[in-house]
Amino acid sequence: MKKISIPGFRNNSKGKKIAATIYYIWALLSCFSRGWGFSMVLLSAPFIILSFIDIIKLKKHHLPNKTAIISFFTAMAVFAFGTFLVYESFFQKGVTSNLPGIIGDTKAGEVDSIPDITTDQLKVHFLNVGQAESILIQQGQHAMLIDAGNLRSGRSIVEYMNKNGIYKLDYVIATHPHLDHIGGMPKVIQDMDIDKFIAPKVPHNSGTYKKVLTNLNRKGINVNKPIVGTSYALGDATFEVLAPNNDHYESLNDYSVVIKLNYKNTSFLFTGDAQWTSEQEMLKNGVNLNADVLKVGHHGSRTSTTTSFLKAVSPKYAVISAGRNNLFGHPTLYTVKKLLDYGVHVYRTDKSGTIVSVSDGEKIIFNAKAEPYRQNRVVKNIAVFSAKINRKFGQISRLYGWNNRWVIN
Ligand SMILES: [Zn+2]
Known part of the structure; x- marks a missing residue:
């Protein structure tokens, strides 16, 4: 089985390698500013595109394309999970809480009541x-x-x-x-x-x-x-x-x-x-x-x-x-x-x-x-x-x- 290659590092083009390195650093650093979801989307995108092209090309020449398929689906899974994280943060449905004593979409084990407010509070x-x-x-x-x-x-x-x-x-x-x-x-x-x-x-x-x-x-x-x-x-x-x-x-x-x-x-x-x-x-x-x-x-x-x-x-x-x-x-x-x-x-x-x-x-x-x-x-x-x-x-x-x-x- 062929090794999964990293987009940007598949041949000896220096320019491509530099561009890819900058891209991956940016993608990784963006988890600090844009969250893990966004970072995962950025990192998986080039893998999806290139492995998809590989699958088509290899199929055309009747060559084994198992590695490309694995790479494609793994990248798709990462992409989907990243998209989910981004989506979830955007369109969170309820008033949720990780703390006991808060009413809202309470999860099992959480206290579903809060003491009544007194008039001097x-x-x-x-x-x-x-x-x-x-x-x-x-x-x-x-x-x-x-x-x-x-x-x-x-x-x-x-x-x-x-x-x-x-x-x-x-x-x-x-x-x-x-x-x-x-x-x-x-x-x-x-x-x-x-x-x-x-x-x-x-x-x-x-x-x-x-x-x-x-x-x-x-x-x-x-x-x-x-x-x-x-x-x-x-x-x-x-x-x-x-x-x-x-x-x-x-x-x-x-x-x-x-x-x-x-x-x-x-x-x-x-x-x-x-x-x-x-x-x-x-x-x-x-x-x-x-x-x-x-x-x-x-x-x-x-x-x-x-x-x-x-x-x-x-x-x-x-x-x-x-x-x-x-x-x-x-x-x-x-x-x-x-x-x-x-x-x-x-x-x-x-x-x-x-x-x-x-x-x-x-x-x-x-x-x-x-x-x-x-x-x-x-x-x-x-x-x-x-x-x-x-x-x-x-x-x-x-x-x-x-x-x-x-x-x-
Ligand atoms: Zn706002």
Whole structure:
């Protein structure tokens, strides 16, 4: 049987070997930024193409093609598994949890109940909705929802709220019209009683966005434009709108509604997908950004959490909402490292599932394990290297106007 040969190294062409080496290194490194799924797809693709060509060629000349067939199917299996990992992180169905005490799509052995919230507590649920975002906030009998996950999250979010005894929401905020934030919103609007709906005024053409507007219309709910400086009460808690500070942005992410939630002596900052442009505007405004918990902007992407912003917020805790093995490489190692270097306790829905934090007004507790701090030189160097490449790519993409196409979620 012939040995399986590696595409790019099948003959003595130096150019091909160099190109193939660069490709394989990129494919391997991309697991750090884009997840294992993407890496597997990249690595298996050349094997699929070349072994398929081999099968045809050998068959034509009536030569044995068993090795090529084995190579083809093995590569196909790797490709399929990689695609599955990417898909799963994108379209995760339910509000899942790896932690006991969380209601959702509970697996066997998990506790299917959570103690009732007492009136003197604030409870913030960072729902695990895959590569998307949805946050439920409770204070006493009052509740609000920030975003509603992806296209398949609607039903599970409603079920999660119902199981927690919530049928009415004082506020719903749709931070911005991207699918990973308003995907499940039509269902939420349809099934829940909503007092106030807050969303930025920005034209958007997706079918889901139109459905959101149709459902709001059907239930006679108005859309309130977020006005910076406006405060709202949620039971004994209050929240203030901090962004958007402008009517026009290059990126849809910067239209994100940013709010700071205060409960007695504790505070949370929810940033949606706001990027550095919006962060700089908030800094310029001179508002007090300082908060105990920072919901990290844009799933921990490099486009957010600039150093000056992080310093101004100086959080004790940070929560990142991202899907396991997601294609976007969220959160970037760079951002996680930066937060850890600042001594912040980092929680991630892609690691812990749904995360619940409770504030009694003085201290905040989490039901999840924080990201361990590893002083690993190799990891640190990879993070810095990948951030440099990303920054270069960002500059190039801005130059050619690709930004909106790439930063899509
Ligand atoms: Zn997003």
